[in-house]
Amino acid sequence: MSYTLRGRIESRLAALLPVLVAALAIALSEHRWWPLQAVGLMLGAGLVLDTQAYHRVLRYQPGWAALPLGALELGLLVLLMHVTGVMAPLAQAIALFAGGWLAAQLLGHAAFPLLRLGYAEEGGELGRLGAAAAVLLGVGLAASASVAYALRPPVVHLAAGVHQGPLVITRREVLSGEPGAIVRGGIVVRANGVTIRNVSVVGGENGISIEGYRNTVLDHVSVSGAKLDGIHVRLGGVMIKDCSVDMLGNPLGQGIDISYNIGVGMSMVDGCNVVGGMNGIVTHSSMTEIARNHVSRTQIAGISMTEMSMGKIQSNEVRDALGVGINCGDRSMCEIRKNVVIGTRSDAAGGNKTRAGFGVEVLFGAEAELSGNDLTRNAATLGVFQSSLARRER
């Protein structure tokens, strides 16, 4: 086909309509933005390529060219999604593109010529159909914006006062507590994309429990009196900001425990204040960034990154821990930077040398990179045991 510029653009717009419909369906079913963002990027990149490259270079475009041009546009889409921060499951994004590419081929080679007899000789121009496609696409995008608006998570306001739990959240929503809002008996998250903000939790098996759900945000929550862990995360992705966890009187529970989320991306604990518990903040087999937290009076370690975890422990303050301030253990890989560890007490009276009150300890095949940490005011500064490696960087 020898496209005119207008023909290229009209054909592209018309061929994007089914993709937009599919993207809307995915967005509605998954309550995610990325399909619509991806369609927007496809449209933008396609129009730029049409006007700046294809029209100039390709006076005639053979059928086979759809393959390399499709691969080019797919690569560009993935790159643009990365650059613009569109968080999309790669396989699904590729499937959406591939479906759109296939639809474009079917439309361009079969449907458009049947709908408009002169399609080929008019260089891909669609006449009224093209104008209608442009309008429909515009309407579709506007509808997408409306859908996006409609898909904003509902906000549930929790009034001041004590609410008897456990509170189980089973849909994507924002739970926003008014000052003085308290949930007694814990909160259980059973949906993706839940945000809990400004809520105090008292008691419960775990203070806040998230098992198997993603995109949870805990913002300005406080937890106290949990029987097991303060914040308990399994197989889920979580961002915890500015929280407070009181585990005093619970020597066997963890303040914040994030485990087995290595396949769901990075989690974060930022700006929390954790007191007491076995470990203040602990990760197992996870990718986590632990930063700007205050942890104190723990029984095993202030912060522990273990069991093949990966991540950063940065700019935290750990005080008065028993045995170990910051632990990087069991084949984990840790960046430990700019932390202050003070007053770690020895727990080695029973003969366990690894409990000698180390500011930082690297244990059992773990690797740690250390820089800028203040470890001087502890029973011991740095302990490296059992084939582990600690690199100090200036």
Add this chain to the structure above:
Amino acid sequence: MGVAIVGSGLAGFTAYQALRRGGLEQGEIAVFGTEADPAATWRVRAAAIRQREMRSESDGHTRPATFPGLAFSSVRRRRSLRPLVESVCDRYHPTVDEFLAHVEERRERSGWDQSVRARRVERVEAVDGGLELDGEGPFAHVLVAPGHPGLAWPEELRIDPRAVHAYEPHGYASSVTVVGAGLAAATEWLNALAAGAEVVSVRRREPRRAPLNVPREYFSQRGLASFHRLAPGERAARLRDLLGASYPAGRRFDEPLERAAREGRFRVEQSVNGSEQVICATGFRRGFAHDPLLARLVTEHGLETVDGWIVLAPDGAVAALSDATRTLALAGAPAQWAFPAADTLAGARYAAHGFLRRIASCRTR
């Protein structure tokens, strides 16, 4: 009766398919021609040069839309996806038999035979309310698709007893000179070599090697828009350049010719020598003046012409005799002024679409 097609060849047949697709019934279309078989003339010519494969590709058919192309029916017939793959790579060419089967199928399905009036039209006259054909009518919309106005013969060979035209039935002598450099000539080189002849190619210039008879962009508005903007003289010059002899590149031609040249059985010369047989693969006569119907039309209505071409609107209509209530349009080779590849199946479809648009927009219909 509102619509007439003058000419019952492939261009008229293609237009008929488009009109039927556009909603016209059999009884609303009159087709004037000497043969009910739309491929009759073409079939004889193809057989004369032993053509087995079309130069056109999957969309070289008579349907009103390019889809489905002939590659699809070849997939069914050959029980192989190869035609589709070849089509994607612009390497699929239907066989002559496949094309003729397609024409026959469309002929039966469209009711073509019921619309054909076996009569040669000799005069088109603009009258109030439309156009009369030999006094019959008036018809509001007429498409004239008269075909090529006869075979072109080099003047010096016109009375040479050794000479035969490529498009006339013929055999091959033991030494053959082929005059010309287009696809028919190239096909005849191979035919004569295959028949064991010694072949001499006589041509005025080296042939252009091209997949189709005009560059691909001239099959769409991409190339046509600028072509239509050319001044008449430039447009005629461009047409002469575009319509120069050519045949496709590829091993199908190159390998046997190179082999024969090595064996001393194929060579190029500047003039006709003492071969036993001279085959004139020199195509068709060009220009409206060679067609009595068109020549009379031009003379009687004072139509504008340039270098043998009747000046046409971009859609193939004769602007001087077309308005909001009637249409006179040309198809086939005489429509090259609007569409350089007008004598191809794609060109016939282009003219048909233009004619159909005129009818659809006519306020009297």
